[in-house]
Amino acid sequence: MESGKIQVLEVKKPENKSEPCPNSVSLSGSEFSERMRVVELPCGLTLGSHITMVGKPRAAHAEKDPMIALVKEAGETMMVSQFMMELLGLKTVEAEDPPRILHFNPRLKGDWSLKPVIEQNTCYRMQWGTSLRCEGWGSKADEETVDGQVKCEKWIRDDDDKSEESKATWWLNRLIGRTKKVAFDWPYPFAEEKLFVLTLSAGLEGYHVNVDGRHVTSFPYRTGYTLEDATGLAVTGDIDVHSVFAASLPSNHPSFSPQRHLEMSSRWKAPPLSVGSVELFIGVLSAGNHFSERMAVRKSWMQHRLIKSSTVVARFFVALHARKEVNLELKKEAEFFGDIVIVPYMDNYDLVVLKTVAICEYGVRTVRAKYIMKGDDDTFVRVDSIIDEVNRIPAGRSLYIGNINYHHKPLRYGKWAVTYEEWPEEDYPPYANGPGYILSSDIGRFIVSEFESHKLRVSN
Known part of the structure; x- marks a missing residue:
């Protein structure tokens, strides 16, 4: 591209x-x-x-x-x-x-x-x-x-x-x-x-x-x-x-792409990135043709004051689509909104782990956030509740909150919009489970390091 x-x-x-x-x-x-x-x-x-x-x-x-x-x-x-x-x-x-x-x-x-x-x-x-x-x-x-x-x-x-x-x-x-x-x-x-x-x-x-x-x-x-x-x-x-x-139908055909929003408003553009002062980085998994889902996220929880102030940063992680015209529209969308990270491989559900590793890498190296969260583009995130939770963690202590599940029906979420479930066993499983989870930056750095040295156990 x-x-x-x-x-x-x-x-x-x-x-x-x-x-x-x-x-x-x-x-x-x-x-x-x-x-x-x-x-x-x-x-x-x-x-x-x-x-x-x-x-x-x-x-x-x-x-x-x-x-x-x-x-x-x-x-x-x-x-x-x-x-x-x-x-x-x-x-x-x-x-x-x-x-x-x-x-x-x-x-x-x-x-x-x-x-x-x-x-x-x-x-x-x-x-x-x-x-x-x-x-x-x-x-x-x-x-x-x-x-x-x-x-x-x-x-x-x-x-x-x-x-x-x-x-x-x-x-x-x-x-x-x-x-x-x-x-x-x-x-x-x-x-x-x-x-x-x-x-x-x-x-x-x-x-x-x-x-x-x-x-x-x-x-x-x-x-x-x-x-x-x-x-x-x-x-x-x-x-x-x-x-x-x-x-009384419209006389002009709308463009089913990001271009239709260029004339509407620029308020959904990502705010300038303030590296080093980010409390939480949220990486949202998405697909090239999920423009509607991304717009729903931009219009809803991405308008939170903590994201506007860059205390929390959110980015979509999208792989390449099989259709080249979809990739062209994706590139235009990324240039306009400034909130998309395009990972350089063809999209496939089996590669969702690679997107998650990319989220960790972006969170620790580009944003240098204290905490990193993985989510999906059909998840509504209650940003303030998550920040309140991570702020209770003592400084310097590692954190892994897994098994964050969410409800599809609006206004019926749990503690975070995303319902927190305690793992029944003494230890968490040795893999990232559920549609959402939160890591502290030291665990994120460990994942990236292990992946680059080919020591990370990757499975789907």
Whole structure:
């Protein structure tokens, strides 16, 4: 890459901008079925984009093993009717399932609560985030809103109190002026074998869903996903789709590379390195085509004040990709953000140990940090908690904290975002175990020295 011998690929590489960016996309139900019930949105979405779908939920059917219900006895069947509408990142990853940027799942029948609900979530690499379940209660007035809209609207539930006394109390309050606003009770927005018109729109803070002209749910955007990444709409489950219409789509094709962020902001660039005063160095293992993961890290825990002040330094460690065009984009990204260390060999999972050795070498020789941590690009690190922990270690004492595991669901981490687990035996195993671990600099120097003298036991 440094020699520039592969720069010619930049000319040969087809430009994404050559792909048309229609302002709208319209499909009939039959056309939608012919496309495997997926609508491609070549240029993704933008602020103000909206998708309207006309559909009819099918009648409930019996299932022996429903994924959304708790079956009490083996062989017992449950009546289920549900469908999923999902925004997919069709161009975000390769050779794996695309991320579900928005998972909108109305469950008319069959949910474990035995009530109709709407569940919303995101999913990447089979790892679901924290779900937002709308169960008919309605969001409270003091809860966070999305563009001024509540996350969940209220609808009539079977267990609502509809007694004559409650109705009389409501009318009495109205007559004496205690209630200035008339409250309407609406049914659950979907019914079996009944047509509906659903509109999904993109706001400043999140997605909004209206059904038959009434706001139903709002789902805030989550870190790591952008509107332009939503290049597909899929509808599956117990539903017949009559038509799909997407409008106010972006007219310019976004560049799915670091270049799209150059005009947005430079606040994610790595701060200047202050060698010798670094308390903790965090090496993050990543892959060449994991741009979305790295951006999620840059926008979240890498914005911590200790990293901004260079007390803690974080760098991504990435090996070369089999596709040369990916390496070109990686080189541009490294030059712009200044937080990537490219290790000079082709990427392979079997070489993850070599990346870890590279993290140790960078930590002790380039940064000269007191402590070194290895992490992954899908890990959220609670920097302040880790610093508090290592500061309790007496000066000059060696430290190895291994077996640091993490949870994929946000806001459910342990002590460090990364849950600390004590090794059950008297001594730690003779290898670095788990997706994260912390070493003191003397152990890091020992690892590098042993590796360079071919004495280090390396295994995967």
